[in-house]
Amino acid sequence: MSTISLKIEFGGGLELLFSNQRSHRVTIPALVPASGSSGDSSSGEEAAKKPADLSYLISWLKDHLLKERAELFVENGTVRPGILVLVNDADWELEGEGDYQLKDGDEIVFISTLHGG
């Protein structure tokens, strides 16, 4: 398959940055540029590819789904500290965080803790 289909959930107020919608279904490419930026096509060679991982998904969401205030979602190439990430209902720290390779049908949840209690 050349694309991966994912279910994304936002909670803890993050949904406000994503059209005030908690649930989203997204489709991303299965293979993405390894360096994170497009390769030099003038040399005629293909840029190296890698399987799409969570880091890629985060920047993809920022570029395609985020409506406002990117600094509340991402910082230094990853999610802002204070935002929890769950992969198929498990802490992303158990799955290698940004390096986790996405599979078709995965469910990713982003929950912000940065608000009053």
Added chain:
Amino acid sequence: MPARTCALCNDARAILKRPKTGQQICKECFFYVFETEVHNTITEARLFNRGDRVAIGASGGKDSTVLAHVMKTLNERYDYGLELFLLSIDEGITGYRDDSLETVKRNQQQYDMPLRILSYEELYGWTMDAIVSQVGKKNNCTFCGVFRRQALDRGAAILNVDHIVTGHNADDIAETVLMNIMRGDIARLGRCTSICTQGEDTIKRSKPFKYAYEKEIVMYAYFKKLDYFSTECIYSPDAYRGHARGFLKDLEAARPSAIIDIIHSGEAFEIKEDVKATQKIQQTCKRCGYMSSNELCKACTLLEGLERGLASAAVTDRARKKFDAEGPTPGNMRQIPRFTLPAHIHPSHSAS
């Protein structure tokens, strides 16, 4: 990556890595250790007595919702013998507080506890919206915090409770320690890590979540599917605490135990004798009877500032001189009603 098994039960799939210990544990074990740690915090500090009436400061947010759930669970599981109430304060922030109060009303149904809501409007005659329009967005958290503290005590007195519990978590307390260091607030630095505070003329107030990480509270709520309200207060972005919070989050990312470690450092602080001697002694406000470091308590001072249109002058002690220079207090100004402790709490009641 292969699925990991829980480090505690060696049976179920691990779903969380605990920031405190680095352990990888499953859902059921997580619920159990989280709840048991709070139970240990409560028993080691001997917070409650059998038969105590306890008001849970409830905002509808993540911490107080989880607190209400856990208090109810532990009260039943370990037979604390407590009578639990929900106490909510309406600061009058449109679009923020009115929505979260709906959550508290749902909590009341879900947890089957009596609920009392007290508003700034009825107590002080000023909503936070009105205060911000007069004071601006910089120092308004000072007003809100001071007014809320008193409001909670008054609400608790109306409910005739022995004890107030709030959902302050480990992250909050670590932030407060950092803030007090950054601002040189020695008096607060010496007090802010106490799990239970009681003045001569106030109701006992504790923080059962003192050692509970914010991350775990949110995960607990998520996995238990608890209903809470989660929006940043619209007036908070300019608050000073934001600096401490941002810093703390970065520290946590590098070394998760930093939060607990900062609290332990704070607990170990001891104020030097010669510094202690310069601290103000506690007295009672001559206007409303609440506890105070000065003749007039902070709430009365702030309220007078608002009423006289000199709000910014009331915020710091230094600025107070300008305030006093404006002349004496007008005679017919609105005041906070006299505060009295519930009859069964004596002023010299010592914490057990």
